[in-house]
């Protein structure tokens with residue numbers, strides 16, 4: 046018999062707000078000393094009351110709209126109770142009854158073509174802390190830096206059917222949420238985490254099989270391996286009756302490449318959800334809703350199409366730039382100044398993106414002012430500044446975003462001057478110093494000329510039209 | 526036996542005694558529980574900051590029952606307080622002794638109102654949201670209020686005017702203008718009703734208090750009508766469900782991990798939780814935790830908790846109907862003018878029964894003033910007016 050895999054995902058994404066969801070502590074403590082980003086509220090002390098960070102609701106709405114969801118205009122917070130030492134108040138404030146967004150749709154593309162994945166809901170909630178086990182002392186310490194950092198949980202319908210689709214879906218979520226600047230979505234940083242619900246059924250059947258859940262998967266590769274393993278295990282159980290499948294939560298051991306049933310004690314329990322009486326329902330009026338809606342960027346594929354069709358970029362270039370909203374914004378601003386899309390795209394791809402790569406920055410970390418980049422491109426394309434000096438100016442602009450390329454070129458002697466007298470004097474001196482190269486060139490070694498050319502360009506600090514220099518150089522050698 | 530969990534030295538006048546549910550950074554806050562024995566808060570409650578800023582000295586922290594939801598204080602870790610064979614409340618005893626001018630307390634389940642009724646004091650449980658709950662030990666957040674007790678209605682009004690006000694640190698806090706409106710005073714009410722349904726199980730001396738209050742209102746020119754509104758009796762069941770559920774959730778944070786009592790012997794995290802809570806919590810609190818835990822279970826949520834939420838709305842609507850016709854509703858605050866240790870020994874969760882009289886105001890958030898041994902309930906933000914009416918009942922001079 047042939048089988049198909051049915052997969053639904055619960056994806057937790059850390060929102061990129063400055064502060065935590067119910068207090069003013071910084072939400073960014075990646076790599077910080079333990080318990081340095083805590084206050085009485087997020088460490089569960091009595092007497093503090095939650096005050097909703099409006100930014101979190103903004104970001105929740107943005108995420109919902111990017112994933113084509115309906116926004117609940119009255120959204121409420123609820124308490125989910127369970128005991129765990131990393132949960133200081135012994136409850137997590139989450140959204141159970143009226144989540145911020147429902148009924149979404151995300152389009153993915155795989156080798157089998159395009160497919161829509163339905164989103165059941167997106168709810169906002171607070172993160173828990175971390176337990177750090179000290180092997181030497183055989184004790185466990187609690188770090189509350191991460192408690193109350195805002196999360197959204199994106200719950201999909203069981204619409205996915207392979208590891209490839211899951212990978213495409215996660216990539217799509219990451220792309221869309223980064224595009225709206227609501228989240229980093231970096232599994233390696235823990236800013237995106239994933240629970241996989243999986244079952245197997247005979248192909249064509251409309252009845253779902255027994256479902257197992259694998260929690261807290263933290264790399265796409267691990268997720269893919271886990272899906273393949275679980276699928277095989279389920280099919281084996283159905284075909285060969287090797288075991289009886291039960292609905293359970295399993296832990297994926299990526300090193301052993303196996304999943305294990307968690308002790309029922311770890312998973313059983315009643316979360317006793319109820320509305321949090323300390324958090325009033327959040328009412329999203331038209332004005333708020335519209336301001337969020339209008340702040341959203343076009344979808345990446347819309348931009349890509351526009352770049353190709355309206356601006357004439359190659360599909361490769363358009364795809365490269367639409368990998369990040371920061372690249373898009375920089376490119377669009379530069380193009381607005383120069384009026385030459387291809388030129389601006391070239392600079393983005395061959396210069397800006399390579400500097401980001403060299404500096405090990407993500408594309409989203411780009412802070413370069415696109416208008417200033419446009420001015421630089423103009424200076425280079427109209428011959429005011431040499432290309433090599435242009436690159437130097439760009440590097441300086443990365444270090445200091447306040448730099449004006451024109452003023453920088455002037456104060457650093459980077460303005461091209463086609464003073465032929467100066468060029469001839471420089472060439473003459475260079476020729477005199479390199480008789481061997483001159484002879485080689487005269488004997489047909491074209492390459493020998495480049496050494497003299499390079500020396501002249503260096504002497505002139507790049508402020509010379511390459512064509513002018515080349516002509517003068519060849520003329521002078523030929524006259525010898 | 527001490528009325529104080531903490532006592533300040535050289536207290537100047539005017540002074541306010543706090544009950545031990547109100548957090549102070551210079552004195553421990555125990556919530557009457559072994560769990561928080563000697564717990565020091567990092568901050569003052571908003572009401573305390575306001576009192577200090579207005580020049581009131583904090584006289585100390587009065588003993589309370591464990592998490593302050595019991596009958597009158599009998600469940601305190603330090604033991605029940607008894608005077609002349611009667612159970613008494615520490616805050617009220619301190620006021621009666623003249624050691625403080627007023628008390629500021631957290632009214633979780635009416636124990637403060639019961640105590641003031643039995644001690645002949647005046648108390649105000651304000652409209653929910655007019656006084657910030659920032660810095661109070663949370664128990665039943667949807668209904669509990671920072672309340673005032675004093676010998677006179679005017680003293681209550683004075684203290685209320687200091688602690689009232691919008692607070693951005695409390696998401697349920699009402700607007701500044703609403704808070705201001707709650708201070709408005711009045712002369713006599715035109716029409717008052719007594720809800721007869723609440724008189725069925727009260728002692729004769731309580732009925733006498735009701736009659737005396739009715740006579741005082743009539744003498745002041747008000748019409749007093751006795752009516753039956755049996756729906757309001759459901760307030761108790763609804764409140765018992767809601768407050769136990771919230772309590773169960775709120776006290777879950779006391780697990781022996783971060784602060785507070787930790788059992789000496791345990792092996793593993795589960796035993797750390799269980800032993801710490803078993804040793805530190807008293808019988809009544811454990812009972813309430815079990816009630817609350819049951820009402821919130823997936824199995825019971827819709828048929829118990831959700832029903833209580835709907836009942837809360839029905840009760841509020843019923844009151845709104847009454848206030849279209851009456852300026853205030855008159856009820857007993859207690860069924861008897863004294864409680865004894867024997868009563869509690871016989872039924873340790875008597876607070877779940879006796880709160881019949883206080884639950885209507887707790888569950889709806891309406892203001893309630895206890896005066897002359899009886900309770901008045903008024904529409905939202907009628908706090909100042911109720912205190913004016915109270916002066917008619919107590920015969921307080923203007």
Ligand SMILES: [Zn+2]
Nearest residue numbers: 068070084087
């Ligand atoms: Zn905090």
